[in-house]
Amino acid sequence: xxxxxxxxxxxxxxxxxxxxxxxxxxxxxxxxxxxxxxxxxxxxxxxxxxxxxxxxxxxxxxxxxxxxxxxxxxxxxxxxxxxxxxxxxxxxxxxxxxxxxxxxxxxxxxxxxxxxxxxxxxxxxxxxxxxxxxxxxxxxxxxxxxxxxxxxxxxxxxxxxxxxxxxxxxxxxxxxxxxxxxxxxxxxxxxxxxxxxxxxxxxxxxxxxxxxxxxxxxxxxxxxxxxxxxxxxxxxxxxxxxxxxxxxxxxxxxxxxxxxxxxxxxxxxxxxxxxxxxxxxxxxxxxxxxxxxxxxxxxxxxxxxxxxxxxxxxxxxxxxxxxxxxxxxxxxxxxxxxxxxxxxxxxxxxxxxxxxxxxxxxxxxxxxxxxxxxxxxxxxxxxxxxxxxxxxxxxxxxxxxxxxxxxxxxxxxxxxxxxxxxxxxxxxxxxxxxxxxxxxxxxxxxxxxxxxxx
Amino acid sequence: xxxxxxxxxxxxxxxxxxxxxxxxxxxxxxxxxxxxxxxxxxxxxxxxxxxxxxxxxxxxxxxxxxxxxxxxxxxxxxxxxxxxxxxxxxxxxxxxxxxxxxxxxxxxxxxxxxxxxxxxxxxxxxxxxxxxxxxxxxxxxxxxxxxxxxxxxxxxxxxxxxxxxxxxxxxxxxxxxxxxxxxxxxxxxxxxxxxxxxxxxxxxxxxxxxxxxxxxxxxxxxxxxxxxxxxxxxxxxxxxxxxxxxxxxxxxxxxxxxxxxxxxxxxxxxxxxxxxxxxxxxxxxxxxxxxxxxxxxxxxxxxxxxxxxxxxxxxxxxxxxxxxxxxxxxxxxxxxxxxxxxxxxxxxxxxxxxxxxxxxxxxxxxxxxxxxxxxxxxxxxxxxxxxxxxxxxxxxxxxxxxxxxxxxxxxxxxxxxxxxxxxxxxxxxxxxxxxxxxxxxxxxxxxxxxxxxx
Numbered sequence: 001x002x003x004x005x006x007x008x009x010x011x012x013x014x015x016x017x018x019x020x021x022x023x024x025x026x027x028x029x030x031x032x033x034x035x036x037x038x039x040x041x042x043x044x045x046x047x048x049x050x051x052x053x054x055x056x057x058x059x060x061x062x063x064x065x066x067x068x069x070x071x072x073x074x075x076x077x078x079x080x081x082x083x084x085x086x087x088x089x090x091x092x093x094x095x096x097x098x099x100x101x102x103x104x105x106x107x108x109x110x111x112x113x114x115x116x117x118x119x120x121x122x123x124x125x126x127x128x129x130x131x132x133x134x135x136x137x138x139x140x141x142x143x144x145x146x147x148x149x150x151x152x153x154x155x156x157x158x159x160x161x162x163x164x165x166x167x168x169x170x171x172x173x174x175x176x177x178x179x180x181x182x183x184x185x186x187x188x189x190x191x192x193x194x195x196x197x198x199x200x201x202x203x204x205x206x207x208x209x210x211x212x213x214x215x216x217x218x219x220x221x222x223x224x225x226x227x228x229x230x231x232x233x234x235x236x237x238x239x240x241x242x243x244x245x246x247x248x249x250x251x252x253x254x255x256x257x258x259x260x261x262x263x264x265x266x267x268x269x270x271x272x273x274x275x276x277x278x279x280x281x282x283x284x285x286x287x288x289x290x291x292x293x294x295x296x297x298x299x300x301x302x303x304x305x306x307x308x309x310x311x312x313x314x315x316x317x318x319x320x321x322x323x324x325x326x327x328x329x330x331x332x333x334x335x336x337x338x339x340x341x342x343x344x345x346x347x348x349x350x351x352x353x354x355x356x357x358x359x360x361x362x363x364x365x366x367x368x369x370x371x372x373x374x375x376x377x378x379x380x381x382x383x384x385x386x387x388x389x390x391x392x393x394x395x396x397x398x399x400x401x402x403x404x405x406x407x408x409x410x411x412x413x414x415x416x417x418x419x420x421x422x423x424x425x426x427x428x429x430x431x432x433x434x435x436x437x438x439x440x441x442x443x444x445x446x447x448x449x450x451x452x453x454x
Numbered sequence: 455x456x457x458x459x460x461x462x463x464x465x466x467x468x469x470x471x472x473x474x475x476x477x478x479x480x481x482x483x484x485x486x487x488x489x490x491x492x493x494x495x496x497x498x499x500x501x502x503x504x505x506x507x508x509x510x511x512x513x514x515x516x517x518x519x520x521x522x523x524x525x526x527x528x529x530x531x532x533x534x535x536x537x538x539x540x541x542x543x544x545x546x547x548x549x550x551x552x553x554x555x556x557x558x559x560x561x562x563x564x565x566x567x568x569x570x571x572x573x574x575x576x577x578x579x580x581x582x583x584x585x586x587x588x589x590x591x592x593x594x595x596x597x598x599x600x601x602x603x604x605x606x607x608x609x610x611x612x613x614x615x616x617x618x619x620x621x622x623x624x625x626x627x628x629x630x631x632x633x634x635x636x637x638x639x640x641x642x643x644x645x646x647x648x649x650x651x652x653x654x655x656x657x658x659x660x661x662x663x664x665x666x667x668x669x670x671x672x673x674x675x676x677x678x679x680x681x682x683x684x685x686x687x688x689x690x691x692x693x694x695x696x697x698x699x700x701x702x703x704x705x706x707x708x709x710x711x712x713x714x715x716x717x718x719x720x721x722x723x724x725x726x727x728x729x730x731x732x733x734x735x736x737x738x739x740x741x742x743x744x745x746x747x748x749x750x751x752x753x754x755x756x757x758x759x760x761x762x763x764x765x766x767x768x769x770x771x772x773x774x775x776x777x778x779x780x781x782x783x784x785x786x787x788x789x790x791x792x793x794x795x796x797x798x799x800x801x802x803x804x805x806x807x808x809x810x811x812x813x814x815x816x817x818x819x820x821x822x823x824x825x826x827x828x829x830x831x832x833x834x835x836x837x838x839x840x841x842x843x844x845x846x847x848x849x850x851x852x853x854x855x856x857x858x859x860x861x862x863x864x865x866x867x868x869x870x871x872x873x874x875x876x877x878x879x880x881x882x883x884x885x886x887x888x889x890x891x892x893x894x895x896x897x898x899x900x901x902x903x904x905x906x907x908x
Contacts, residue, residue, distance in 0.1 A: 431627050
């Protein structure tokens with residue numbers, strides 16, 4: 001950004017624009033901590049007008065504009081790799097309306113999902129997508145985030161009814177519908193979901209809420225291997241138990257959680273299975289069937305967490321598994337993966353991936369939203385340990401080949417950002433050019449979050 | 455299509471190409487019976503190669519190409535209004551694979567959903583979207599069809615994992631993923647779903663299957679008014695009973711069904727509510743709660759259909775309601791509407807629409823997938839009865855204003871086709887131009903199903 005442009009923005013936005021070192025640094029990285037690049041300035045937008053003004057200036061002066069809210073992306077999505085303006089939307093934090101009878105809420109893009117849940121709870125409702133970080137709803141829409149709740153309630157994509165989106169040319173458009181279904185013209189809503197801010201800036205979302213389940217338990221059990229745990233997850237899905245959550249967490253991640261949170265979970269590959277029903281009797285039936293399936297699959301130490309406190313402990317552990325692993329190796333760099341495969345191929349892909357890690361002697365840990373066929377391998381090494389990084393990248397390549405051969409995808413929920421462009425090009429060789437042509441319809445000169453996805 | 459082009463196609467496709475009068479006529483209309491236009495020729499494609507050859511010829515010789523399978527569209531989607539080639543895909547009728555462990559099936563675009571269900575049933579699975587007509591899966595994808603099952607299982611959109619699509623330039627692309635979720639690049643899959651054949655030709659679909667529910671009943675009850683029945687439906691949804699189907703059918707439609715199918719249902723506004731559970735005990739609990747909600751809402755003559763035969767009778771009646779109404783007035787033309795509104799606005803929009811019909815003395819009947827906020831008003835009049843048609847169109851306009859004011863959509867499930875272009879332009883004034891620009895990426899000269907949607 002040239003000095004005159006910066007001066008212009010400072011004059012227009014006043015104290016909402018910051019070039020303070022600490023502010024620029026906080027907007028130069030995300031949770032992945034792999035890449036780092038400073039923006040030229042950060043705009044703390046306080047209104048839709050601020051966003052529209054920023055877009056107008058970007059178009060006139062041709063500088064990059066990169067949306068930011070919580071900074072919890074994992075693939076470098078919010079990093080302004082070409083500098084320009086980091087557009088901080090965390091000030092657009094108003095829950096505009098909750099329509100309990102319509103199971104929907106309208107929020108500004110900077111509202112975090114825990115805040116929405118805090119307000120929805122008093123209506124007996126909740127936002128069901130739970131990625132674990134304190135993500136904003138605009139950010140979740142931009143990567144189609146999901147997490148533990150998706151196995152029952154779908155991903156962010158499935159839970160957004162309508163959005164208002166600002167385009168580079170200053171138009172604000174409405175995509176999707178507040179009706180539960182629509183067949184009215186091309187589906188532009190789903191084009192913006194998962195577009196990582198490369199097509200427009202999401203201003204406002206009307207989202208689906210769900211009734212809070214009445215009776216809930218978590219069953220946990222340990223297995224001989226991650227592949228054995230994955231196979232059990234497949235059999236639970238096959239029995240149509242429709243769990244609320246169905247999570248795999250391996251012995252290394254359990255160890256990290258035990259150390260980090262002072263827990264005493266058995267350090268073995270584990271499934272955490274949340275079941276819910278409208279009544280206690282119905283829940284007891286589901287639980288009995290689920291226990292039986294776990295025992296048949298060789299589960300040990302089956303235990304039931306019934307109280308809200310015990311359940312909250314388990315999901316806190318799941319949410320903090322990533323940061324617990326990162327904390328175990330404070331001087332290392334971490335690389336998280338995010339493949340998702342059809343359910344019937346999950347056990348073989350997990351087993352082959354584990355064998356690939358073990359074969360190269362890598363200290364790689366596994367967690368997974370296995371009811372969806374989605375799992376993450378977390379690698380780590382010292383930044384300068386070239387031999388280990390070569391082994392990690394070779395393993396990641398191998399994991400991708402296994403995934404694509406099984407009909408899977410390089411990203412189940414984290415998106416592409418900077419880190420998975422190579423794998424997207426492999427997975428979507430036949431449509432990458434079409435995606436670029438669509439990008440050009442909205443952003444012909446490449447100002448919106450440049451270098452992401454492609 | 456000029457004579458040389460027709461000769462070229464005849465030489466290339468031989469007996470697969472037809473210009474027989476009866477064949478052209480069968481491809482010149484759809485279920486709506488409002489518009490009619492003959493194609494120049496019909497190609498009965500027997501393979502993907504036939505489709506690709508047809509597209510190549512269309513591009514080279516610049517003639518329109520309009521996909522056709524069962525012809526069950528309701529908004530004129532399959533009518534070749536500019537002539538050209540009707541591309542009949544009903545010969546692409548192979549169920550390629552059913553992966554029971556992955557809850558998915560791969561089918562060619564011409565497979566009908568009842569045929570898929572016939573084959574899935576032996577695996578304990580089913581395709582959950584049930585629009586009532588014997589629609590093809592390619593056709594259902596092209597309009598994002600839904601019907602009775604959507605309240606529990608979502609629309610066609612929600613149940614398609616991956617598609618292979620032929621583009622005008624001869625490319626075959628894969629959109630979506632066989633994994634249950636993906637965040638890998640722009641969502642092109644949802645762009646083709648609901649595009650009514652205007653962007654490309656769907657060749658093959660991998661779809662989601664669901665476990666057949668174990669214990670099922672249908673509760674039926676009668677109400678004083680359609681608005682009263684709609685209000686009861688909203689309270690059932692609010693109680694999180696998650697019905698399998700939740701259908702409103704008014705006294706006129708019940709009368710038509712009684713006449714047409716020899717039934718003896720009470721001729722009153724009615725709800726048909728299907729409930730399912732994994733066990734009998736759980737089902738009994740749901741049924742008791744549902745009965746209570748119906749009684750609180752003033753339902754009368756509550757009756758439970760438990761046997762498969764009784765339930766099949768009810769759903770046959772629902773599926774044939776449209777043709778039963780049409781048969782009541784054999785010399786009339788029918789006009790079906792398809793609005794969908796947020797659930798909390800449904801009773802008021804139904805009541806106001808009914809008042810608008812009654813105020814103009816129209817013999818209009820109501821059916822609705824009311825758990826989704828979607829309802830259809832069926833109008834009819836003699837073709838030359840200008841006064842009644844004026845009243846019908848004025849009522850339809852009024853219904854659309856009510857719908858849009860309530861945050862709803864002009865099409866819940868039938869699509870736009872020829873008949874709803876005016877209403878789409880009203881609902882999507884801010885994005886229609888963007889849709890045209892996206893169309894131009896795939897079909898710059900407007901050969902794919904011209905004049906539809908826009």
